[in-house]
Amino acid sequence: MTTNPLIRQECAATVLGGPTVVIDLGGLRIVSDPTFDPPGPHGYLTKTAGPVATEEQVGAVDLVLVSHEAHPDNLDDRGRTFALSAPLVLTGPRSADALGSPAVGLAPWTSRSLPRPDGGGELTVLAVPAVHGPEDGERDADGNVNCEVIGFVLSGQGLPTVYISGDNASIRTVAEISRRVPAVDAAVLHAGAARVAAKFGGRPLSMDGRRVAAAAAVLGVDVVVPAHYDGWTHFSEGRDDLELAFREAGLSALLNATEHGSWTPLRRG
Template structure:
């Protein structure tokens, strides 16, 4: 991928929220971009984007891998994000998404792993983990998915912080399962914002609301929690102030890392 703009300087061991769900993680000498959305504000079918990205895609063309929790919805994978992901060396996503997108996509079901070689000779392992994109009692399709097939990711490697990226998950039960199966989680990128879609699931959240995000943080026990996916689209119903209030109510302000988009946040305390 070629770029005419200066690349975003790397900041190893840190994460940066671009806007919406889109997150840049520099980890072990690798650059990872999750759920790329780079379009300008405007309508995307029944969804409306209200803010553009804090960092444009041409500054991130050195990405080593792109993670897509699901390709079905524009707020996680808009037109510019799709072009960006398909130009990357590797795209990890759901099994259904990989079949739809083709190369360079590789599909991962929950529990599957993919290992990348780090510049220092070590390895970074990406593990797909479950996600439930709606209320627990939502109608399931023949594959057992609510809304659509979605995965989260756990990134791990020797000498690196273990990072959980939730994807669009609304299920505390699922977070509990991931915490139980993962020895230590050092940082979590939680898709919060209480996304609600008119006419679906009685307009109950299809992603974590603020109270559930704080509960998820308590369950995970991670010393660093970075919220994402809480603004930039009209269907998000709880923004930064509500998230901060919920973490304060839970006595968890000390682990919350939230800042203006485009700001690097350390993945370790």
């Protein structure tokens, strides 16, 4: 674990472990899917490793993004406390109802804009769909597989456009996002091929390495920051599987599977 605070960057992202990513963009510090608990059981899921930085080392944040609050591998106990202490949390409508203030629910294809401290105008956060399991999985009344999950697209004048997938397992959904947001520069993609035996016959609830590589190709991004592939026992693939999938696809130059706590620039050059 790092003993130093995470120094603010101009335009970069770092994975802390599990799904938790810190993104510095437009003068804002953004944290997605905060999980800060130590290792241990969380109901039917088991956490095996904590993050490489504490809440205190992350410091003050401007925005927390929660893809879904229903599962502790994306929002554990300390992560929930961290999120609710932020000035703003953006998430899906059901998650916002469950979390309460300061959470604001965004349905897919709706957005929220925030003023940028760097003087560049506004950062727009667009909510986009996600499918948390196989395409043919049983859906609830709102059309969700497993539970409500959303992804996000961050954009603003002079900034790279950044897609954060959340726990999406659907390439069809990625293709829809690519059609509707045609100029994505960087992507934070949840991987790990999460599997729970009691759900959908043990089929993946998040993308495996090959689907992450396919998503990168469909989006046409320059930078891929993978997350959600370690720290929990139900993740069935790790970093080696991601690296192999990108190597076999001829896309290794896109993948930035660096050590947790290391910063990745969100645009080339």
